[in-house]
Amino acid sequence: MKAAGGSRTAVLVCQGRAVADGLTATGRFADPLAAHLLRGEERRTVEQVRAGKPPASLPDRIDYESVRACATIIVPRVIAIDDALRDHPSPQVVLLGAGLDDRAWRMPELAGSVVFEVDHPASQRDKRERLVGLGQPWVTGPGEITRPAGPAGPAEPVRFVPVDFARDRLGSALAAAGHRADAPTTWIWEGVVPYLTRAEVERTMAVVAGLSAPDSRLIINYQARQVRIAIGQWIARMMHTLARRSSMWVNEPWRSYWTAATMCELLGRHGFTVRRDEDLLAIAERLDTPTSRRNSLRSGRVVVADRPQ
């Protein structure tokens, strides 16, 4: 990822969650915090999509359509990951490539866990600025960012761990932040694997495996290759060029694709047993959430794998 100001794809998925909040899968999906993490223009696009009012100008229309599509894809992905997190409580939760994920604040089930957010330094800096801008009760003191008091009472501050998976040492950064390799961890790697090369994925997986005590869980959202998706991204890039806008896919291109078989092999080699691996279309159909973006839904997958006790 080449991004001085933070990840634009992290903003896009946050916009998708903000669009879906209260409109899609009510009772199964809610993310009232997502809109708070967005800045003026980003939130304006969310409001347009929620109101179903497409803007007239081409550049704004491109943003509108990207956010609208993302809202459909994000709902089954988030529900599947939240469910996998809830049915396997863990003393430590590590979000790998956390972006503007707000689970640490959103999910009361995490109140008993120490939450580590690992992300590219530029993206993490951007998120921290957004959080600090929100003020109380998100921020308790200088540099301290905690969950608002929920049903389980105030939780420990989230621990921020800036790491570029392509360059930095994940293991030592997590250890310095207080991660314990002798206690179980639930790892969430959502929407990040496509942005890494296969070698970076393999290297990160080896570190994760080395830090995973028995009873740890690894939840990964990854992409299977689909020609139609590649064509769609190429068209999106062309549209951006026509609209004289920089495309997020230039700084954050997709670099690796996996099949269920290659992902299962990778996990098995690192001592994880796959519990389930489904595409987002199957999850959306089961949950009865919108399935209008069938190709995109079919190519996104969520795998849940455990390290035996």
Ligand SMILES: C[S@@+](CC[C@H](N)C(=O)[O-])C[C@H]1O[C@@H](n2cnc3c(N)ncnc32)[C@H](O)[C@@H]1O
């Ligand atoms: C699409 S966002 C997903 C964010 C979050 N996991 C979610 O689903 O809301 C991609 C994330 O991957 C992170 N990322 C991409 N390449 C990275 C790298 N080389 N090292 C660390 N993080 C990276 C970005 O900073 C960004 O936060």
